[in-house]
Amino acid sequence: MFDFLKHKPKKAIPTFEPLGIDIHCHLLPGVDDGSKSNEETLACMQVMNDAGFKSVICTPHYQYPRFPNEETDILNRFDSLRIDLNGEGSPVKPQLIGVAGEYRVDSGFADRIQKNQFLLVGNRFLLVEFSLHQQVIGLDQVMFDLQMKNHEVILAHPERYPYYSSSSSKLQRLKDMGVYFQVNILSLIGFYGDGSKRKAYEMIDKGWVEFLGTDMHNTLYAQALIDATHDRKVIKLLETHKFLNSEVTSPQPFKTKNI
């Protein structure tokens, strides 16, 4: 009798409205392991709109040699995507408001720092990620070099690095240096496993986490985002905890922080 309910596709609810902006996703098609087409991007954006996001900043991978992206090409592709999906009179939401990068701290990273060759989130923040398998060698020097160039750094999904616990002295050191942390929304529902889920909440409880991001890659992630909008613990978190996503494009968002 309730068969039609069982098969009714669940729709996202606007749980993430307080965030406003998604600062981490892979919706620029064809440049990394994210979206493969405008259609796939569109399907993901529909869910993000239902989930409460008003704006999106695309952050394709820059990772040597797997994703040898180049800033000029990324900017051109983003302009085309924006014309196709958000062009004048288009009803498509959310707005694609910017393109930056998720920069892997790898063997090519020192060269990037040297050239100061980065696209920044909100024209201000440098989003970086580490390998999921091994710790960065010489991380202190990398962070020092970034600070010498006055970069304000956001570390993507600290909860996903298996070699860091939520009480890691290395992560504590990054916080002491003023590095911002961005947890993946899907970690909060166990999309990457129980360990990442536990660490995500523990880091939030410690006051370490300034940003949430979807890290949306494709429609599989979009389905999981729908589930996240209905998760009671996630709903409570968004009601009680202030994240800084919506301030990422403000000129002076973080008066209490001094990097």
Ligand SMILES: [Fe+2]
């Ligand atoms: Fe990512």
